[in-house]
Amino acid sequence: MRMIAAVMYEQGLPAPYAESSPLKIEEVELEGPGEGEVLVEVKSAGLCHSDLSQVAGLRKRTVPVVMGHEGAGIVREVGRGVTEFRAGDHVVMTVGSGCGHCSFCVNSRPVLCDTVAASRGKGVLTNGARKLRRNGQALFHHSGVSSFAQYAVTVPGTLVKIDPSVPLEIASMFGCAVVTGAGSVFNAAQVRPGQSVAVFGLGGVGLNSVMAAKIAGASTIIGIDLNESKLPLAAELGCTHALSALDPTLVEKVRDLTHGGVDFAFEISGSKAAMTTAIAVTRKGGEVVCVGLGASADLYQYAHTALVSEEKVFRGSLMGSCVPRRDLPLYLRYYQEGRMAVDRLMSGTMGFDQLNANLDLLDRGEVLRQVLLPNG
Incomplete structure (x- = not known):
């Protein structure tokens, strides 16, 4: 045809x-x-x-x-x-x-x-x-x-x-957007009730991570974006706090809000600067879940001694680590129930x-x- x-x-x-x-x-x-x-x-x-x-x-x-x-x-x-x-x-x-x-x-x-x-x-x-x-x-x-x-x-x-x-x-x-954002929370991180998360990048994928974190029972959900016009919607969809990535005191604010750092930081944008901040706001023993993809040849830097001594984890999550025929019907049900x-x-x-x-x-x-x- x-x-x-x-x-x-x-x-x-x-x-x-x-x-x-x-x-x-x-x-x-x-x-x-x-x-x-x-x-x-x-x-x-x-x-x-x-x-x-x-x-x-x-x-x-x-x-x-x-x-x-x-x-x-x-x-x-x-x-x-x-x-x-x-x-x-x-x-x-x-x-x-x-x-x-x-x-x-x-x-x-x-x-x-x-x-x-x-x-x-x-x-x-x-x-x-x-x-x-x-x-x-x-x-x-x-x-x-x-x-x-x-x-x-x-x-x-x-x-x-x-x-x-x-x-x-x-x-x-x-x-793509839903399974990637929600799956990174449900499958890769397996966020549990009472835990704290930060989501870097509040586009279609990031806001699905926010909604999934709320469903998972996260007690503190911090949304972060360069574009401040996205912050009100992020708050409506589940963020307990929505902050500008341009705030020079961002790291200190997140640490204060979470008494030392979040359990999970979701880096959605693939930005090197966002990745650096995500590492900084993750507590000892916490995880940085890397969702966003930069250029194929990009290299990211981190302080190796701090990674070891603080027992932090870097975890990749491609397409929300999903099993489509298992996950999509569930996420669609959340949408139909008004939860996503x-x-x-x-x-x-x-x-x-x-x-x-x-x-x-x-x-x-x-x-x-x-x-x-x-x-x-």
């Missing part, structure tokens, strides 16, 4: 992206689903900081590629051998799936699956297929999803069936013609989560 999609041919084009147009809106060809594949009509797709990082060239991507890695839609066709989905199912598309067979997958750590990582690096589906072309030129898939398109062919492992009553423009955010106000994180919807300009808004920190409606 022929459809409209956002294609990136080159990384590292300069901002403003409204002028350099790194995402080209084009008509492309999509081959239908083969054996073990699923065709999804993409109803919504979130624009994420990871997309911004790819556009900026901070992490290399095989190009030309149809972009988009979180989304939601409706199954329109299934290939031979697919039994868990059928036409009409509402689904969330996520990159947190694994092959289901390797040691990581068997031990409930699918985000570490080498098979999926290899296919993602090559720009193909997990089964090795490429289903996209333009004028005879093969295009690559973004993380096995490519949701910045009217339709997507993917494999069942990237899909999670959801309740049709959940609005699809909200559901798309669960594929994910809808409050949506800054607005857009069409293809607004994608590049909205990259600029995201780059300037003026929005939380913008959602593309590929089919209007």
Whole structure:
């Protein structure tokens, strides 16, 4: 079939992206689903900081590629051998799936699956297929999803069936922002009632960490961001304190509020400066949970003697250390029960013609989560 999609041919084009147009809106060809594949009509797709990082060239991507890695839609066709989905199912598309067979997958750590990582690096589906072309030129898939398109062919492992009553423009955010932010709290840190946390970076991912910390029973939840306009919403969603990252007394304030430091500091932005502060506000024996990704070659510094003598822990958490088919239904239930106000994180919807300009808004920190409606 022929459809409209956002294609990136080159990384590292300069901002403003409204002028350099790194995402080209084009008509492309999509081959239908083969054996073990699923065709999804993409109803919504979130624009994420990871997309911004790819556009900026901070992490290399095989190009030309149809972009988009979180989304939601409706199954329109299934290939031979697919039994868990059928036409009409509402689904969330996520990159947190694994092959289901390797040691990581068997031990409930699918985000570490080498098979999926290899296919993602090559720009193909997990089964090795490429289903996209333009004028005879093969295009690559973004993380096995490519949701910045009217339709997507993917494999069942990237899909999670959801309740049709959940609005699809909200559901798309669960594929990355929600599982990453909430999962870092529930899975990686396993925050317990009465503990204290600090969240550095109050975008779509960070605010999900805030809401998860509240559900987990954290007694002190401190939200920190460079953009002070985000602080009121952070307080509404669960922060007991919302502080400016520019405050020169920030470290002292956090230590005073928590009697020596937080149990868990969640560094969401990937910023070296934020990481330094996160280490400083973590108590002895506490953990810094590293969620944000900087450039691939970035190196971060820390005082090794203090790490040892204070028994602090640095913990990485990719995609919230999630198991999508276990975690997404739970987080969706929290949303339906009113415990995770994910809808409050949506800054607005857009069409293809607004994608590049909205990259600029995201780059300037003026929005939380913008959602593309590929089919209007």
